[in-house]
Amino acid sequence: MKKVLTLVLVSALGGIFTLSAYKLFLEKDDAVVVSTTDSTPSFLPTTNLNALYSAEDKVDFTVAAENTVNAVVHVKNITISTGQMSFQDLFLGRSPQRAQEGTGSGVIINADGYIITNNHVINNSDKLTVTLNNNKTYEAEIVGTDPKTDIALLKIESDEDLPYVTFADSDTAKIGEWVLAVGNPFNLTSTVTAGIISAKARNLDQTGTFLQSFIQTDAAVNPGNSGGALVNTNGELVGINTAISSQTGSYVGYSFAVPSNIARRVIEDIMEYGNVQNGILGISGGALNSKFSEELGINDTEGIYIANVIEDSGADKAGLKEGDIIKEIDNIKVSKFADLTGHIGAKRAGDVVNLTVYKNGSLKTIPVTLTRNETFTMPLVGMVKNAKKEDLKRLNAKNGVKITDLDGQYETYWKKNGVKEGCIITAINDIEINNIDDVKNALKNKSQYEPLRIELINSSGEKERYNFR
Known part of the structure; x- marks a missing residue:
């Protein structure tokens, strides 16, 4: 009996030693992965990417669309044009006309029916109609336009308040x-x-x-x-x-x-x-970059370099000079001329802007009052501006605009005839000129085939007439 028990015990001990040796020396270790709710996977299927963002972070366009679609209108521009006259038209004494149709969009900006659109949408119109998103159609009248910014204002009459869009900054x-x-x-x-x-x-x-x-x-x-x-x-x-x-x-x-x-x-x-009160700074120049800065011999490569200051402008009165560099306008950094003009475009004559200017080796903040544009680039002549009393008195002129810069292409011709900066243009095509608005209107009303006739007082105080075809 003792021998049997001894044999069983020895066998058990042998089995234990064998199993232990296997576990210790022969069996490979396998890593055990424990998954928790806090672990973040290294990648996600594309269909689950939205789970990374909360509901507040998702962009929702539905409200913006609902608030806008009913305030955006369809604008129809009907223009009556005269076609080529046939023999039958000539015999019957009639003028052939046909209607041309142009379309665009517009935005209602208040409940009373004022609508903003582009000037090119309604230009040369004989009849304007506006159709709302609910398919109601109204005749529209033009309140005013500004071709320079391509903006026009229309008005329709409605018996009910209209949906409209508010302005953002x-x-x-x-x-x-x-x-x-x-x-x-x-x-x-x-x-x-x-x-x-x-x-x-x-x-x-x-x-x-x-x-x-x-x-x-x-x-x-x-x-x-x-x-x-x-x-x-x-x-x-x-x-x-x-x-x-x-x-x-x-x-x-x-x-x-x-x-x-x-x-x-x-x-x-x-x-x-009733018109647009455009304000100007009164400078010309260009945006700095490495090449331009090297040509100018300066180290700065960002900002607006002032090449010229218009006489009597806000910039002139504020003391800005050629060579100054504009770095900011109203704390907004400017790196190209459109940055400057875009900000000024939202202002009007009489508004004040604060310029950060690199001047005489240091940065200075200079307030500038914007002024009305009193200059105009006239074909064949160059830049003209409203003349002051002393300008007229100097050449014994009763009226006119002053030439400030001659057109480079025709400068030699003018100076050979005694015409230079400071001379006074008194009439264009027999229309008396008192300011640059008169110049614009005279050129606008001139027929395409009509010669350009300029009456001026030269540097010797003599009145002369020039005809250009």
């Missing part, structure tokens, strides 16, 4: 911010597209005639969207859709809007004064 709009473009492309009812603000202070004019400052967006804008609304996610008006960059005429990725601050100032001026 476009200066606070940020690059990368979500926006909606709402309009009537392709003669549809209000259509909404979404995108972001791609850039600010864009200037599309390559001729230098207009100093533009557009908001650039990648929200899809097509023909018919002109005059429509660009709104933020609160449904507030950030800009008026105006142009697209395209070789085909259809949307290809970039569109541009007049900032709401500029549009608002324009229509407020039209409603209050």
Whole structure:
């Protein structure tokens, strides 16, 4: 019996030693993974990416769309044009006319029926109609226009209060911010597209005639969207859709809007004064970069270099000089001329702006009162400005505008004939000239085939007449 028990015990001990040796020397270690609710996986399926964001972080366009679509209208422009006269028309003594139709969009800006749109949408119209999103149609009248900013103000009469969009501060709009473009492309009812603000202070004019400052967006804008609304996610008006960059005429990725601050100032001026009270700083120059700075012999590569200061302008009266560098306007950094003109475009004559200027080796803050534009670039002649009493008295002139800069192409011709800066233009095509508005009107009313006749007093005080064909 003892032998049996001894054998069993020895066998048990042998088994224990064998198992222990296997566990200790032969069996491979397998890592044990413990999953907890706090662990974050290193990747997520694309369908679960939204789980990373809370409901408050998600962009919701529905409220903005609902607040805007009923305030955006369809604008129809009917223009009566005269066609080529046939023999039958001549025999019957009638003039052939046909109606041409153009379309665009507009935005209701108050309950009384004031509508903002683009000037090019309603230009040369003989009849304007506005159709709301509920398909009601109204005849519209033009309250005023500003071709320079491409903004126009219309008015319709309705028996009920109309839905409208409120203005946002476009200066606070940020690059990368979500926006909606709402309009009537392709003669549809209000259509909404979404995108972001791609850039600010864009200037599309390559001729230098207009100093533009557009908001650039990648929200899809097509023909018919002109005059429509660009709104933020609160449904507030950030800009008026105006142009697209395209070789085909259809949307290809970039569109541009007049900032709401500029549009608002324009229509407020039209409603209050009947015209636009544009304010100017009174400088010319260019944006600094490495190449330009090297040519000028300066180290600064950011800001606006002042090349010329207009006589009697706000800049002149504030003491700005050629060679000064504008770094900021009202604490807003400026790196290109459109930054400057975009901010000033929201101001009017008489407003004060604070410029941070690098002047005489140090930064200075200089307040400048904006003035009305009293200069105009006249074809064949150059820049002219409203003449002061002493300017007229010096050449014994009763009226006229003063030549301040001669056109470089014709400068030699003028100086050979005794005409230089300071001479007075007294009449254009037999129309008496007293200011630059008279100059603009005389040139505007001149027939295409009519010669340009200029009457002036030269540097010797002699009155002369010049005819240009």
